[in-house]
Amino acid sequence: MAETAVRVEVEKAPSTSASSHTENAELDVPFIPASLTVLDLHYEVSIKQHPNEGEKKSLFKRLPTVQRALLNKVSVKATPGRVLAIMGPSGSGKTTLLDLVADRQARINGNIEGQILLNDVPVKDYGAICKRLVGYVTQEDDFIETLTVQETLTFAAHMKLPRSMNNVDKAARVNAVMHELGLTHIRQTKVGGKVIRGISGGEKRRVTIAIELLSSPSVLLLDEPTSGLSATDALNVAKAIEELARRGRTVILTVHQPRSDIYELFDDLVLLSQGNVVYFGSASGASPYFEGLGHECPVGWNVADHLLDLITLHETDKTQTLASNASKEDFAMAYRNYISTNGDALLTRRLAESSSSNEKQERDALLNKYRQEYSTEYAARTMTQVMLLTKRSLINLARHPTIFQASVFIHVVFALVVGSLFSGLKDRPEMGATSFNKSISLFFICSFLATMTFAAMAQFIIERSLFLRERAAGMYRTTSYFLAKTIVETLSYTILTVVFVVIVYFLIGLNGSLIYYFVSVAVFVNVALSLIAAIGAGAENSEVGMNMLSLFNTMAMLFSGFIVVREQVPRGWIWMHWASYYQWAFSGLLKNEFDDGSSKGTATLVYYGVQNLDWLTKWNAVIILLGYFVLFRLIGLLLLFSKRA
Structure with a gap:
């Protein structure tokens, strides 16, 4: 826990050389270091059951519905100061998990079981301030293309920051976030879009992240932050995300197939396969874990590619029968056996951790200040x-x-x-x-x-x-x-x-x-x-x-x-x-x-x-x-x- 305390101190003391207004602006936005825990999260939706092969189809016959589990007893814990990456093939449940954690009920239309905890407290107990404690950066970058970067962030600052902050401090907070994400040099450039030429794709992604950072969320969720970007832009965005985590923030992101230098920036890794966790641990420990199951990563290969290929082939062949009539091994079952028999597993250690009484008092004091700053559902009238x-x-x-x-x-x-x-x-x-x-x-x-x-x-x-x-x-x-x-x-x-x-x-x-x-x-x-x-x-x-x-x-x-x-x-x-x-x-x-x-x-x-x-x-x-x-x-x-x- 001493490591977390150091990172919190770094977050409170800006590393920029900005003015005193900037420093005061950062301190005026309370930051609460928070772990995020997902316990036995199970999510099912109702889908239409398609007729079996050879069965006669009818336009007037009502198809029966069946329950399909998009997430099956998922348990992970993300901690401050670390980047947790969620990987898996398309349809494995990555974005669904992020939506549930972010409480995006608009996208949720099924049955939910399990718990989502923020600092060991159910997220729903935080009420309206939960959306400010947990920031969510979606995959799409939607902007008003005629506005400059500074105008875009200034608008968001007036909408998101507390009413008690004056306009000077809000402007200083905008400058601090732009400096933190390397956007200062394009502050007067229009964001751009289909009609107006503007900033690059990587810079747009950083602007999207900056909007969420304005209110200093404890947990930052990012859905495919490097998707659709060039190799250089993707790496720059990934480095910016890593730096945010090093300042004491809990960062969770989904990623499909990262290149090796981006994969090396991840601290922890969750591998999902058809809604099941097949691995949760350190990113560097994923390759040795699967090597222990008999799947060694070939020399010179990108570890992320190897892991994704392994899971994808597993999903493709899992329902098929091999020549020897022996089915493919179940990685989800292997992981559950590993958790139950290995007391040193990351999930076991994380769930056993508990904060000291001093840390709890400090967090409660910050949380009370946060509630006072955001006493209404919306920051702006x-x-x-x-x-x-x-x-x-x-x-x-x-x-x-x-x-x-x-x-x-x-x-x-x-x-x-x-x-x-x-x-x-x-x-x-x-x-x-x-x-x-x-x-x-x-x-x-x-x-x-x-x-x-x-x-x-x-x-x-x-x-x-x-x-x-x-x-x-x-x-x-x-x-x-x-x-x-x-x-x-x-x-x-x-x-x-x-x-x-x-x-x-x-x-x-x-x-x-x-x-x-x-x-x-x-x-x-x-x-x-x-x-x-x-x-x-x-x-x-x-x-x-x-x-x-x-x-x-x-x-x-x-x-x-x-x-x-x-x-x-x-x-x-x-x-x-x-x-x-x-x-x-x-x-x-x-x-x-x-x-x-x-x-x-x-x-x-x-x-x-x-x-x-x-x-x-x-x-x-x-x-x-x-x-x-x-x-x-x-x-x-x-x-x-x-x-x-």
């Missing part, structure tokens, strides 16, 4: 969350070349096209005294603006993955995110609508109230955006979302009252006409333009069936559209609440 999320979205909107700037250009160009086209369009003689050219222009304005909002669908689903990750980390509320998104979308698309309406109003020569055109069309566009928010919140991906949106939009357009006027809609479909949000926008615009007492205006209103609806004033139409706006937004919010990470 709700309005602060909304302001920070709104600011981040506005920055992204202003900087991203394909979101707002391109939309402004497209709206201006199409407004000029539409305005010049309909300004020269003549009325159809067969429609009598009605004003066909202006009525079709009003319908086309609605159709174009609603269709232009389709781009928001892909953007919504792209941002949704970032939202789900940040929400799972306990950074902010769902309502805060949704309110901020509503504010930014309403503001930006209202500006676009005003630009479009001003141009077409004067080019076409519309006579109705310009103010009403601004208000009505802006509300209608925001109704379309609210429908996108509802569909985007529930759709699995952007393709499904776009198909659903096209269906809803086409149906609403078809029953708008322009393509088929109200009196000609079949009785069985009239409900669809009244449900169409297009219909209310189009009817309001008709009232605004043609309710002037002129014979041509009256004939137009009569033709579209609007004249006889005395209760349908143009402002009543706007009120009804506002109702659609609220309804769609509420549906989107509820769907986001139910969405799993």
Whole structure:
């Protein structure tokens, strides 16, 4: 235990040459050295049982369900100052184990047995602060690509750090973490993504780790931190992770097939095979252990490759029968026998360890301070969350070349096209005294603006993955995110609508109230955006979302009252006409333009069936559209609440 005490001291005393603000910032974030213990963790899920070979399949036959164990009586213990690596073939249960330890209930839909302890206390006893004591770095690096590294970390700091810390100390904490992970030289570089060129993959991974380190978690979990990186980036990330452990933090990571120099950085190793532990001990002791079972690592081979090949071949052949009818040896059974007969096994020694009374008192004092610092479920207040999320979205909107700037250009160009086209369009003689050219222009304005909002669908689903990750980390509320998104979308698309309406109003020569055109069309566009928010919140991906949106939009357009006027809609479909949000926008615009007492205006209103609806004033139409706006937004919010990470 003396070794742990030294490492805690190192963590408290920063090794950087930063200012006194930086030192104070590190000390203001309590750090609690903590071991993490998994005892007899068993996790089962229900799956459909597929028909046996040769059995007749039926589309109407309900397949029976069977229980499948993804983790089978897993027991390990990770301690401060050491890197514990979890290795195994694909499907062996690595990420499942990490999700259970991190209490990511959104990904868990089975039966759980066993215990997960933090400093020998069940993790659930820590309540809301558990997510701050246990940091989880997911495999995906999701960022707002237009933000710089410093802006990204500053946003996370304001969301994650205690309210008692002032902005100067939060900024100092950001600087300290950037220095710790070697990110200072790229602090003003945009993170980047598919559209904007930014930092490298390895640097992105370190930024993801930095976000979790801001609140100084006791345990850091990392899911495949080197996956998808170049050899150099992977090694740099692995070295950064090792350094974090040396500062007194408990580090647990999953890795598939590390190169030899990365494997040498691991202190402890867990090997999983089909949910079973086949080895838990020091990383350097894994090769001798399997050599004792008769599987010597060939000279010059990477130990990690040898171990993974050994387990993979074992999984492939375990259910098969050899020529001698003798089944492959069971590595899980061999490990259980080793644990039961060897009192010097790492698991046995770790479980027998106990902290001294002084260490327990020190940890309890730190934990009480931690609870005082984080007295609420979220570090930032709700309005602060909304302001920070709104600011981040506005920055992204202003900087991203394909979101707002391109939309402004497209709206201006199409407004000029539409305005010049309909300004020269003549009325159809067969429609009598009605004003066909202006009525079709009003319908086309609605159709174009609603269709232009389709781009928001892909953007919504792209941002949704970032939202789900940040929400799972306990950074902010769902309502805060949704309110901020509503504010930014309403503001930006209202500006676009005003630009479009001003141009077409004067080019076409519309006579109705310009103010009403601004208000009505802006509300209608925001109704379309609210429908996108509802569909985007529930759709699995952007393709499904776009198909659903096209269906809803086409149906609403078809029953708008322009393509088929109200009196000609079949009785069985009239409900669809009244449900169409297009219909209310189009009817309001008709009232605004043609309710002037002129014979041509009256004939137009009569033709579209609007004249006889005395209760349908143009402002009543706007009120009804506002109702659609609220309804769609509420549906989107509820769907986001139910969405799993």
